[in-house]
Amino acid sequence: MRENHLKILQYVTGIGLFFLVGGYHLLLMHFGKGDPESWSSVAQRAASAGWLTIYILILIFGIYHGLHGVRGLILEFSLPDRAVKVLNYSIVFVGIAVFGYAVYIPIHAF
Amino acid sequence: MEKITFKVQRYDPDKDKKPHIQVFTIPFKHGMTVLDGLINIKENVDNTLSFRSSCRMGICGSCGMLINNLPMLACHTPIEELKKDTITVKSLPNFPVVRDLVADLSLLFEKHKSIKPYIIAPDMAEIEKPTAEFLQAQMQLEEFVQFAYCVKCGLCMAACPTMATDRHFLGPQPLAQAYRYSADRRDGGAKERFHETDTPHGIWLCHLAGACSEACPKGVDPALAMQLLKRAIISDSLRLRKKPIPPSVAPPQAEKKPRVAVPEFTIKRPNAKS
Numbered sequence: 001m002r003e004n005h006l007k008i009l010q011y012v013t014g015i016g017l018f019f020l021v022g023g024y025h026l027l028l029m030h031f032g033k034g035d036p037e038s039w040s041s042v043a044q045r046a047a048s049a050g051w052l053t054i055y056i057l058i059l060i061f062g063i064y065h066g067l068h069g070v071r072g073l074i075l076e077f078s079l080p081d082r083a084v085k086v087l088n089y090s091i092v093f094v095g096i097a098v099f100g101y102a103v104y105i106p107i108h109a110f
Numbered sequence: 111m112e113k114i115t116f117k118v119q120r121y122d123p124d125k126d127k128k129p130h131i132q133v134f135t136i137p138f139k140h141g142m143t144v145l146d147g148l149i150n151i152k153e154n155v156d157n158t159l160s161f162r163s164s165c166r167m168g169i170c171g172s173c174g175m176l177i178n179n180l181p182m183l184a185c186h187t188p189i190e191e192l193k194k195d196t197i198t199v200k201s202l203p204n205f206p207v208v209r210d211l212v213a214d215l216s217l218l219f220e221k222h223k224s225i226k227p228y229i230i231a232p233d234m235a236e237i238e239k240p241t242a243e244f245l246q247a248q249m250q251l252e253e254f255v256q257f258a259y260c261v262k263c264g265l266c267m268a269a270c271p272t273m274a275t276d277r278h279f280l281g282p283q284p285l286a287q288a289y290r291y292s293a294d295r296r297d298g299g300a301k302e303r304f305h306e307t308d309t310p311h312g313i314w315l316c317h318l319a320g321a322c323s324e325a326c327p328k329g330v331d332p333a334l335a336m337q338l339l340k341r342a343i344i345s346d347s348l349r350l351r352k353k354p355i356p357p358s359v360a361p362p363q364a365e366k367k368p369r370v371a372v373p374e375f376t377i378k379r380p381n382a383k384s
Contacts, residue, residue, distance in 0.1 A: 004308050004347045007340075075310050076276045084310050 010068050013061040020058050046109035055106045059099060067095050114138040114189055116147055118159065119200040121207050129200070129207060132156075138189065144197060145173055145184035148211075161211035168327060171263030175211050176200040181268040181325045202268040204277075218264050221280050225288040225306050230299025232356050242360040244296045257290035257335045259328045266322035266332050278311040282322035285313055286335035292342060296357040304343050313339055 028036040035041060045051040071091050079087065113135050121129035134151045145163055152159045161184070163173040168186040175184050178198055189197060205213035231237045231244070266282040267273050273281050288307050292300035307313045316336045323333040345351040 002308055002347070003310060003312065003314050004343045007314050008344060008347065072314070076272060076279075076315060078276045078278050 006068060010065060013065040013068075016061045017058070017065060020054060020061065024054060024058070043109075046106065049110070052106055052110050056103060059102055063095050063099055063102075067091050112138060114142075114147060115196040116151060117196060117198040118148070118151070118211070119207075120159075120210050121201075122209060131198075140190070142189050143185055144175070144177055144182075144187045144189060144192075144199065147189060147197065148184060148199070159211075160209045169261060171261035171327075174202050174213075174263040174265050174268065176202055176268065181265040183263060183265070183327045186327050202264055204268050204270065204273045205264065213264070213268075215264050217277075218262065218267055218281070218283060221284040222262065222287060225280070225284045225291075225303050226299055227284075227287045227291060229291065229294060229297050230302065231296060232298035236359070244357040245360055246295060246357070250295045253295075254290050254293040257286050257293075257330055257332075260287060260290075260330050260332075261328055263327065265325040265327060266330075269321040269325035271319050271321060272315050272317065276311060276315060279315050280307060280309075280312050282316070282332035282336060285316065285339060286322075286330060286332035288313075289335040289339040289342065292339070295355065298354065298356075300342070300354070301346070304346060307339065308343050313343065316340075 068091075071087060074087055075084065114137075116134045116136065117131050118134060119129050120126070120132045134155055136147060136150050136155065139146075143166075145166055148159065148161055149163075152161075161173065161175070163185060164170040165172070166185040168183055171183065173184040174181060176182075176199070177184065177187055178192055178194060181202055184199070199211060201207045201211045202213040202215075205215060205217065208214050229237070260283060262283065264283065266286075270279075270282055272279050285307060288303045291297050292303050313336060316333075318333060318337065320333050323331045326332060342351065
C-alpha cells in the first residue's frame with residue numbers, strides 16, 4: 001500500500017470517528033431515553049446488531065487512526081529502511097492483536 | 111547607533127571540536143546589511159572569517175544564515191530592521207557546518223535532484239530534436255510561476271521543524287519544486303515525481319508548520335505548494351485528477367518570400383565603388 005492510500009484511510013477514519021463517536025455520544029447522552037449507563041440499557045445495546053456494528057466500526061477506525069498516528073510519530077526519527085519495514089509489520093501485528101482481543105467482548109455479549 | 115556588535119559563529123574543523131561564538135564590534139552606517147557587516151569584519155578585523163556570498167542583492171541565495179535565530183539572506187537583511195544592537199549570526203541549521211558560517215548544502219541539492227526538477231515532456235523526440243517552442247497561456251503559467259521563483263537558498267529547509275528531527279525528510283524546497291514541475295502544462299512526469307514524493311519520508315511528513323513560507327525570501331510559499339502536491343497525489347490516487355492536456359506546440363514558421371534585390375542607383379556618384 002502506498003503512503004497516500006494510508007493517508008486517505010487516516011482521513012476517512014478520522015471523519016468516521018468524528019461522526020461515530022460524536023453521534024454515539026449525542027444519541028446516548030442527549031437524545032436517548034432512560035439511563036444509558038444502567039445495566040439493562042447496556043445489556044440491551046449488547047444484544048442489538050446495529051449497536052454491535054457501531055462498536056466494531058469505532059474499534060476498527062480508532063485502532064487504525066491511532067496506530068497510523070503513532071507510526072507517523074516514529075517515522076519522524078530518521079529510521080533506516082529496514083527499521084521502517086519492522087515498524088510497519090509491528091504496527092500491523094499490534095493492530096490485529098488489539099482488534100482480536102477487543103472485539104471478543106461485544107461479540108461474546110451479542 | 112554608531113557601533114554594532116556581531117556575535118559570529120566560528121568553527122574550524124581542523125582546530126575546533128565544536129562551533130563557538132566570537133564577538134566583533136564594527137562601525138555602523140545607515141543602510142548597512144548584515145552581509146555588509148560581515149564583509150567589514152573580514153576586510154578590517156579578521157580575514158579568516160568564512161561565509162558565502164555572491165550577488166549581494168537577494169537573487170542568488172548564497173548568503174543564507176541564521177540571523178538572530180531566524181534563517182535569512184544576509185544581503186537582504188538591513189541591520190536597522192532587526193532593531194537590535196547585537197546581531198547573532200550562525201550557519202544554517204539542519205545542515206552540517208563546513209566552516210564558520212558556511213553550511214554544507216549538498217543534501218539539499220541531492221534531494222532536489224531526486225524529484226527530477228526539469229520538464230519531462232510527453233514527446234521526448236520533440237525535446238531531443240525540437241522543431242518549435244511549447245506554447246503556454248498566461249493562465250497556465252500563473253498556476254505554478256510563484257513556485258518557480260525559488261533560488262535554492264535553503265532557508266526553508268533550515269526553518270523546517272520536521273527537517274530538524276528527520277534527516278531523511280525530503281524537505282520543503284524539493285517538495286515545492288516537485289509540485290512546480292508537475293503543475294507545468296508542458297510536463298508529463300507528474301507520476302514519476304508522485305512516486306518519489308509519496309514515501310514514508312516524503313510529502314506526508316509535512317505537518318503544515320508554515321515556517322518554510324515565513325522564511326522564504328522570494329515569496330515562494332513552499333507550504334502552499336506542498337498542500338497542493340498532497341491534493342494532486344490524492345486526486346491521482348482516487349482517479350479524480352484531470353488527464354493533462356499535451357502541451358501545444360508553436361505553429362511552423364510561415365514560408366518567407368524570396369528577398370527583393372536592392373535596385374541599382376540611378377545617379378552614379380563619382381567615387382562610388384561599382
